[in-house]
Amino acid sequence: MPDIKQEEEKAILVALELPGMKSDEVEESLNELSGLAQTAGAEVVDMYVQRRNRPDPATFLGRGKVAELAGVAGATGADILICDRELQPAQQRNLEQELGIRVIDRTQLILDIFACRAQTKEGKLQVELAQLQYMLPRLTGLGTQLSRLGGGIGTRGPGETKLEVDRRRIRKRISDLKKEIEEVRRHRELLRRGRKQVPLPMVALVGYTNAGKSTLLNILTGAEVLAEDKLFATLDPTVRGMRLPDGDRVLLADTVGFIQNLPHHLVAAFRATLEEVVEADVIIHVVDISHPRAASQMQAVEAVLESLEVAGKPRLTVYNKADRLTGGLPEDLSGQDVADAEGVMVSALQGTGLNQLAQQLSVLLRKNRIKKTFYIPYHKSNLMHLIHENGKVLQAKHDPDGVEVLAEMGVVWAQRLESKLKG
Structure with missing residues (x-):
């Protein structure tokens, strides 16, 4: 598969270490975020961890760290800041104003990768639904961000074609997507039933x-x-x-x-x-x-x-x-x-x-084998091979219409045989 983005964006990654969190787990999560960013086509230029008692309600990070990152962004030519936790809409907006670059969170990054990886209709529908559900509470105050088409990581997929829509239209689209996904689910269920035959x-x-x-x-x-x-x-x-x-x-x-x-x-x-x-x-x-x-x-x-x-x-x-x-x-x-x-x-x-x-x-x-009695009509006598191949016949009693079989077989195969007998 070709790279998600031909021209790499420069990204700064940041995580918070809150009380009760282990430093090595925070570091591992940040390293994983780096892998996600690279998968999305970014060049990671720096990574930071800040220890705080709680996220700043306005800027997620402390004021000093925000000022430091503004300098790093200018020095490295970074295009985007990616946070390892989900941001509140106000935090995202305030960070963008302070840093002068785009800001996204872990969820938005994963959604961006999903948007580029989905190949089937089902996958694309599910990605679009998740993106719109993520976008809906973030519409207020995002006028400048929402006016950009294809602005890079975190803006791709269905979002880039619906940036000027209002809440009512997004809710309508979400409703339509859920109906389409339900249709796909029903289609998959039919395929699944076919497989069970x-x-x-x-x-x-x-x-x-x-x-x-x-x-x-x-x-x-x-x-x-x-x-x-x-x-x-x-x-x-x-x-x-x-x-x-x-x-x-x-x-x-x-x-x-x-x-x-x-x-x-x-x-x-x-x-x-x-x-x-x-x-x-x-x-x-x-x-x-x-x-x-x-x-x-x-x-x-x-x-x-x-x-x-x-x-x-x-x-x-x-x-x-x-x-x-x-x-x-x-x-x-x-x-x-x-x-x-x-x-x-x-x-x-x-x-x-x-x-x-x-x-x-x-x-x-073949574990958890059970003993079960099946009645197999003669017109479905071909199903006897399922017992012979996947279990054993303990007792058989014939009558004019079929045979009553006491068999020992695995739970999975017993369920499959019952399904065939009902079909």
Whole structure:
């Protein structure tokens, strides 16, 4: 994929360290913000952390720091200041007046990247909805900013074509977008129902952005999904088939990556995309085991899974990028954590550990086997092969119309068989 922006803007990044926050976590979040800025096409010229008891209600930063940054902006020729926390509209406006450059926050930066990465109609609709919902409370007093078309990072996507609209028209557009997304959701549900007619379990790949989900999908299924060493390299979901060592087939779905401090309304806007996770039979949590903050990234993913109410689904943890481990495990992830988890160490890039991954996935799908009685009419007798291939027949009783079968099989396969019998 080409770079988001050909001519780099110069950016200054700033974060606040508030009481109760750990310095290393603030620094890691700021480094992540730097990665996001570079993904958006910016050259990061400086980064600052200010310790305060609370954000300044008028300027977010202290007056002294604002004056210092005004000098830095002039000396470096910076075009934009990016704050690691979400700004209030008044704070953003006041900072722009004091610094003489554009000011955006983490949410606006993520939305800008999403706007450039979305390829499908669904993705573009969801990005536009999230951007307009972000813009709506910020309309007041933004006359000069809103008059600029395509003014750089944070101004792209649907926002740049709707900068002069009033609140009423934006609310109308938001309402229309929600209806369009609902139509897309219904269409995806029809596709999902079609997939369920084929008795294949759905496995969703989830993980922190840039953990290697797309690379893993490509090597496991032969897909050609874009996989770059960038944050949010892919945004739209992709579903591909995969054959397991025991001969069974599953559907593998790649989803948008998660990130620290992902605003709640962004999760809500992308819920239609994340329904692949909600509907999945098994979740594969892909972790970048080489990242120094691997454990905190895992916690961020768990928080999103809990918000989607899927934290209790069958889970397989895949510790990816094992080839990058040079000095042992990351500091915040002990060897005991990895050893005790139901997971597997792999390198999607080098293709190591993938056989073990597939075998563990087979075991997980066949776990929690149940005994259940099915009545299979003779005109659907072809469904008997599902029991023979994925379980075993314990007892069979024939009558003139069909056969009553007591079978032992995995929960996933029992659900699939029930679905086929009802269809």
